[in-house]
Amino acid sequence: MPLRFFNTYSRKLEDFTPRDAKNRKIDIYTCGPTVYSRAHIGNFRAYIFEDLLQRHLEARGFKIHRVMNITDVDDKTIRGAREAKVPLQKFTQQFKDAFFEDAEKLRIKRADDYPAATDQRYIEKMISMISALIAKGLAYQADDKSVYFRINKFPNYGKLAHFDLTELRSTGRVKHDEYDKEHIGDFALWKAWDEEDGDVKWDSPWGPGRPGWHIECSAMATALLGDQIDIHCGGVDNIFPHHEAEIAQSEGVTGKQFVRMWLHCAHLLVDGQKMSKSLGNFYTIPDVLAKGYTGREIRYALIRVNYRTQLNFTWDGMKEARESLGRIDDWLQRLREVAGDKKGNPKIDIQLGHEFEEALDDDLNISAALGFLFETIRDTNRAMDQNKLDAKTAVAWLNWWDQINKVLDFESDGAELPEEVAKLAEARAQARLAKDFRKSDELRDKLNALGWEARDTKDGQKITRRAGA
């Protein structure tokens, strides 16, 4: 089956081939965080989806160049900096740091570039793009000194979101500068400075001001990836207006198709409602870590449902993630024991099936891919129970795991036995030798309380960590 994805633009599953298919290069642009507060786990669901996309394409032999922007100037960052009485740069830096810290916890691979909207280089690019749009009649400066995109001059405006502009109406959530704009749907390319902006301003041919939100992505994407890019990702809430505006700006300037494949991630819900900052119903990564869960458990919980399906975040879901990972951990431990000293031999290989990667080829069908993994786990566990799995086959499965784990990144970091745990375990082993089961059961309870589990097997006592990294 060919690689295929659901393209938001056509609303269809489409076979995907990159522009540079010969060299197997793919350019991906992903909308990153606005650093006005700590990102929540709903935001990270989108970044994990993008991570899965990148890793699967890499597993398929593509060379990925991924860019993720950092929006470090907009209404909210300016307001936040004002309220905190610190310079904008200082205000946003703390949330940039937090973003990278959280992303690392979730094992999200770093993008190749993290351009920031306030970088002088991109400000200049934005200004030159806006100038080009004005020259083409696609933008105008209004009486309020701001520059707006003239959507009536761009016939494709609305194609991505499938909106009929005559139907476009305000929800009244945002104040409109209706007196100044030609059309209610015209969006700001350059926002003229006003007092509330304080010292946040850049010079431009239209006077001091700052970029509109949408133009930064058009500028940074084309600056780093060229006029055309293969895949552009984001959350569904970015479809309109943000990505619609990006198309208008970029194609308005270049005259070329901006993006070949638009992929959008559905929202993370909590209590059946969208998780969002404005509703206040959100959790951050530290919030979930504080409940005793680990980054990889959060990763599992957020990755396990197809990106186009809304996913309801629950603590039961976190529990399920923990138990499922535990099943994988135990399976790997058993395989390693069977593999013995042959483990790590990459030359051993057998026919193992390709359902995992084929499922991911189909619009990242992670549920089917994980289904195959768990079927494999049951089959090989059964074989090991019956002593029918030889060391060579165990090694082959471990090698297979190494491959799919490059995509999943689920493997436990392993944990050193703390001295206290090791002592309790040793005491328990002695008690069992002496058949002092009362004492050994007490020690087992103590180990459990510390998050470790004692299992008695025919090869003696085994200590495993039940939860965590």
Place this chain on the structure above:
RNA sequence: GGCGGGGUAGCCAAGUGGUAAGGCUGCGGUCUGCAAAACCGCUAUUCGCGGGUUCGAUUCCCGCCCCCGCCUCCA
């Protein structure tokens, strides 16, 4: 009102025009000093509701109901 996504067992969730993957939970069994893990078995005659097409539909078509999202802050 317009535009999307979705309604599959207690929960989460794949899936196909031919009779329902997988995970979690629960119950019974094998194993065990007892457990745990693992394995075996049981847990949807049925896929929101009503029609239609078909030899046959959860899967295609029509209508309806419900949930969530977007309609210029949003991943």
